Amino acid sequence: MNEHRWSVASLRLRELLEGLWDRLDRQASVATGSAMITAGLEAGTPHGALRLGRDADGLRHLLVPIGPGDRVDDDLRSAGVHLTTRTLSSDDELPVRYADIACRRHDLAGTFTGLVADLTGLIAVNPDRAPSLIVRTLQAWRLLLGGTSNRWTLPRLAGLFAELAVLEELLDVDPVSVRAWLGPLGCPQDFRGTHHAIEVKGTVAAEGRIVHIHGADQLEAPEHGTLALAWLRITESTAPGARSILEILAACREKTDDLGALETRLAALGLPEADDGPMGRTRFLVTEHRWYEVAGDFPRVVPQSFVDGAVPTGVHSLEYQIDLDAVPHLTERRVVLERLGADL
Incomplete structure (x- = not known):
């Protein structure tokens, strides 16, 4: 086994994500309207492929397809990352319900890429558990960004x-x-x-x-x-x-x-x-x-x-x-x- 395989793969995933968001930024610069622009990833859930998004304010999103019965509660506690749900459709596809993980600050764009890379990797291994993985991973990253007051007993x-x-x-x-x-x-x-x-x-x-x-x-x-x-x-x-x-x-x-x-x-x-x-x-x-x-x-x-x-x-x-x-x-x-x- 190549001992550097995982570190190289992680770097390449981040580069892929940054490249896709750069492409969405270029598309937005010539587009009209306020609709979100998205690009698909190879990883997915039983309900479809994960997608990266770029909204009208230039903020980044990760869109994770979820089923009609999957429960994902809105989480707006953080000023940096919000979790909501939304339904999107295109001209040639049926509407798809997504868990929408949105970066709310431009200065956290690079950090958000790390979160998306980790979450994408987890979902690729456990596609049926996407809703619970989203909640768990957001909590872990909030501890990373904000620290924790829990005592180490x-x-x-x-x-x-x-x-x-x-x-x-x-x-x-x-x-x-x-x-x-x-x-x-x-x-x-x-x-x-x-x-x-x-x-x-x-x-x-x-x-x-x-x-x-x-x-x-x-x-x-x-x-x-x-x-x-x-x-x-x-x-x-x-x-x-x-x-x-x-x-x-x-x-x-x-x-x-x-x-x-x-x-x-x-x-x-x-x-x-x-x-x-x-x-x-x-x-x-x-x-x-x-x-x-x-x-x-x-x-x-x-x-x-x-x-x-x-x-x-x-x-x-x-x-x-x-x-x-x-x-x-x-x-x-x-x-x-x-x-x-x-x-x-």
Whole structure:
């Protein structure tokens, strides 16, 4: 595998997007009227191709086709990016309903291109989940642009440490594996390739193996693929071998071939660039780990658990717990890591 493939692909996608918006700007300079001008992308959903848009004010849009029953609530909280829905049609096509992600400031055009590149990549891998991916990705990018006031508590630090421990092992398999760490960018699972995914759960509890699941899609495997659950018991420790978040991050930076992708994900998490507080002082050890195949009769709630294969209208923020002591679906860690590494 070409070790620079992902970074080159990301750069080319941004260049493609900027080129298309430049073309729309040129078209607008000779056009009359106030209609939005659009250009299609190769990525799409079951309802059609994604489109870039340029409105009468010269502002950029990403238009994501959604179904008649897909719920996308308007989100106008940010001064920089708005989410609405609109229906567009051309002379030779039927009307199509779109989720419209609009950049509202000209000075954020370049940053908006990065958001569109990330969202386009996520939708290309998960076209059936476009509405939820839009909401998750916007939230992640708002944290990137505006920071977060959430405190980094011990359980939260331990959860991040668990993800970084898995990331470090993936980087040993392939140094571009940081591109699979999509949880910070809004993906339902922490790590995801084209066909395989890993959800990571860390706990600081001294006893028990209870995991908290957020949403009906967190334990939904990719179509025609596999999902593994990595469970790690994280213990605060000063023993030899214990590391802080900053120390395990330093190891990941040494092992990755795409530092830009790693830094984008850390920024989306609201992680400070430097911290002499809990990030640097608190040290952890992985004292237990178990890996599970989420398949067959593994206990979970997914869209297929409901009538018509979809969460009922009006049900939001689904959360539940699983006692892993009652689950026998153990698998080998190396098998899961190599499977995802080969999927990138």
